[in-house]
């Protein structure tokens with residue numbers, strides 16, 4: 645059974661770190677060594693939850709606060725870390741150098757960019773470890789049950805992955821909602837439209853993954869020349885690339901602002 649190093653702390657266990665805990669729990673990972681730290685004390689299913697750092701020194705830390713809260717938690721946390729500690733930060737934007745500056749004693753610092761479907765073991769976890777391979781066996785075991793683990797060679801790539809995969813579930817959710825709303829506008833019952841929109845996206849993604857088929861090929865197989873789908877694609881294609889491009893650009897810009905804010909000159 646995979647287990648986390650003892651003791652493990654999750655400092656900030658809200659939506660994203662909470663989804664990782666859920667993914668581990670579903671995969672049968674032993675959570676007995678985890679303590680979740682969150683000021684509200686809101687329980688995290690399957691793990692001991694406390695409102696402030698417990699006594700002692702953690703072997704593993706998952707840092708899951710908002711980037712804006714980093715300087716609130718860093719001074720106290722930094723004092724508890726030593727050369728045996730592996731610290732994994734999921735903070736969007738905040739660079740390895742900024743983390744190293746705040747946690748000078750930590751043995752290993754890695755950045756991970758997960759996305760929410762890790763809760764179902766269907767997420768993406770991108771990892772940047774600054775070429776330090778030492779902590780890999782621990783983190784590989786930990787992230788594998790959460791979905792697709794991708795290693796990146798640069799923080800620029802990690803930022804791009806964050807704008808695509810980290811933020812992506814929100815964009816996909818909006819598309820599914822828009823599909824359903826357009827169905828309602830065509831006279832469908834709202835509950836049925838929701839079911840059809842979700843089922844269509846899920847079915848298409850499952851089929852593409854199972855067959856290894858390109859999106860262009862799928863679109864071609866649905867849209868016959870001068871048919872109904874093609875009439876729709878004329879409208880969608882006119883705007884979609886530009887819109888999605890600008891969406892990821894805006895997310896990247898915000899990531900760069902967060903990186904700047906955390907940088908210590």
Ligand SMILES: NC(=O)c1ccc[n+]([C@@H]2O[C@H](COP(=O)([O-])OP(=O)(O)OC[C@H]3O[C@@H](n4cnc5c(N)ncnc54)[C@H](OP(=O)(O)O)[C@@H]3O)[C@@H](O)[C@H]2O)c1
Pocket residue numbers: 655656657658659660661662681682683684685686708709710711713716717734735736737757758759760810811
């Ligand atoms: N949401 C996503 O899809 C996603 C994807 C990729 C990366 N991320 C990254 O994940 C991080 C967390 O995002 P989130 O969406 O999970 O936010 P969130 O739900 O607001 O979670 C933040 C957590 O930090 C805790 N916290 C706040 N102040 C703290 C303190 N002083 N000490 C310890 N814990 C503290 C909060 O505690 P309470 O619960 O008690 O309020 C909460 O559990 C961010 O850095 C974000 O960039 C998020």
